[in-house]
Amino acid sequence: PLSRGTVHVNASDPYGQHLFDFRVFSNPLDIELAINFIKCTWKYINTPTLARLQPVETRPGPNVSSSDTAAMEDWVHASSGPTSFHLSGTSAMMPKELGGVVDSNLRVYGIVGLRIVDTSIILLIQAHI
Numbered sequence: 786p787l788s789r790g791t792v793h794v795n796a797s798d799p800y801g802q803h804l805f806d807f808r809v810f811s812n813p814l815d816i817e818l819a820i821n822f823i824k825c826t827w828k829y830i831n832t833p834t835l836a837r838l839q840p841v842e843t844r845p846g847p848n849v850s851s852s853d854t855a856a857m858e859d860w861v862h863a864s865s866g867p868t869s870f871h872l873s874g875t876s877a878m879m880p881k882e883l884g885g886v887v888d889s890n891l892r893v894y895g896i897v898g899l900r901i902v903d904t905s906i907i908l909l910i911q912a913h914i
Contacts, residue, residue, distance in 0.1 A: 787812040
């Protein structure tokens with residue numbers, strides 16, 4: 786994901802619940818990727834090999850057409866939330882000016898001595914596309 790959210794300490798109660806703004810799909814490329822994934826899935830389930838298994842589409846459903854981008858966007862927004870995805874790409878390894886969080890040595894930009902060494906550095910996991 787290219788969308789970036791925020792986490793803040795609650796100033797009125799630093800030991801209480803932190804303040805999260807996930808900003809899911811705030812980057813238009815994320816919604817475009819999600820829509821392209823749906824279109825790719827439709828093509829896949831309509832191949833002769835898979836069609837023999839008679840797959841039944843449950844989502845987004847027959848009322849959403851691949852040519853109706855607005856309806857697809859509405860469905861993706863309505864059916865997705867902050868916990869709908871594997872949390873990867875949240876601290877992407879890419880240039881800072883492109884929205885990256887860590888460099889190629891896993892160092893967090895602007896914070897000396899801090900590295901991120903989990904799957905959050907992987908911008909796009911190919912198996913999810």
